[in-house]
Amino acid sequence: MKDILSEIIAHKRIEIELQKQAVSLERLQEEVAAMMQKDATAGTSVAIPVRSMKQALASSPTGIIAEFKRRSPSKGWIHETARAEEIPAAYETAGASAVSILTDEKFFGGSLQDIRMARPLIGIPILRKDFIIDEYQLLQARIVGADAVLLIAACLTQEECATLTARAHALGLEVLLEIHTFSELAYVNADVDMVGVNNRNLGTFVTDVKNSFHIAEKLRQIPARALDSSDSPSLPLLVSESGISHPETICRLRAAGFRGFLIGETFMKTRRPGDALKDFISPLRS
Template identity: 35%
Template sequence: METDFLSRILRKKQEEVDAARKRVPEAVLRERAEGRKDRRPFLERLASPGPWGVNVIAEIKRASPSKGPLRPNLDPAALARSYQRGGAAALSVLTDGPHFRGSLDDLKAARSAVGLPVLRKDFMVSTYQIYEAGAWGADAVLLIVRALDDGFLRDALALCRDTGLDALVEVHAEDELDRAVEAGARLIGINNRDLKTFETNLETSLRLARRLGEGRIPVAESGIRDRSDVERLLKGGVRNFLVGETLVRASDPEACLRALVWGRRDDSAPSEPPR
């Protein structure tokens, strides 16, 4: 594996976009994206704490580049319904094919099965993908600061606003956070995983969340395994969590999600939110 795995992914992604553009012109996707009437508020859902003080973006992910397949015979619609019953605030769907075995069909199936807002999680390198996300039913897209230059980041955020999509802007270090804020990002995903080494440290979310000013909403990403991790981040002021592998690998994803949100695995919520 290359030292910088992200660079290899981005090169492949640009090739995919170039090929897709030949099959379906960007103008066609733009018309579909701008004509949608079924937006679901993603950022708004995360702007305030959930009923029990926790918002989980539950992820649908077939595979990991480092660990291979995560859940045999994954059914996106069934898993989405399980997440909704378990108390998810929103969904994230991996649509990258070569490295995560996902697809836009997974996004469409998951969104059609539930009433939750849905994030398209992919490696965005072109305006084409933003229109594509809107055309296929996404309510938000992921923008990885490390993968983008400042000009495209600003343009992508503006395009998201124009097309009614929210944007989760992902950072891993202080300089990336500064760039995200300068570009106007409101919803800041703090990736605890270093995309160069794939090492994970929850302290990354705690450290960077302290730097966020008023009006910025942090989302902790990666490395969240159990309720103790959630509580550690809650104490640091982080109330939004994107959780993938922990849920996808669980024998009972619904119960696993309840344990993260409520601190218990049964279907009865605690009598009072955590203080």
């Protein structure tokens, strides 16, 4: 079967280079520096996210990260006419703890404009979900108003992941590190804010929620001292991603140690994703 992830990353490298030709890295750095200076003048520390996704999930009884996406490589168009100025706000009203917004255009039908549209309309954290391989994308995320970014272990070396994590933190962005296999547990350390276990194989896009339970069990076997450090005493929060379609699955995942649950197609395939989330979340609150 064709490796979809390799195709996406190859295209992403070309896409980023074209973006840099249109708007230079230096120009983005200047724009972010001006934003950070403005924050400092207002008394806001840029090292602390305006909206912490990790805290939002940890304090939520449901922990749902509702995803906004129009299509996927495996399913094609899911909700082609979805509007970023409507659905994220409906998600917040329905009780989402955070919103994930796909910004990849070619494979998922999204854009950074979707975050720009949603940001002033909602108060909960926004995750920029994309295939991030370059600092340029972190700067973009900061400029459009994201609070956290997704880093995918399968797309990066451990060194690249550590560098991007440090740079994201310097910009005031939290990091959700996505892993899928046991071997990628080597990427997990206390510098990462959240660890997402993807139940979808990014090479084949086959989904199995059992992957979360298997990875969580493996994580519990890692000595706490291996993940902890004196500089960053809090451990990553666990997030289960993809393949969750029933509230009872969330109850089982919470028992296994997960506090965040990223759900997209279950809601987006309906005409009114906000209402679908409301119905989904109801039994979790009873």
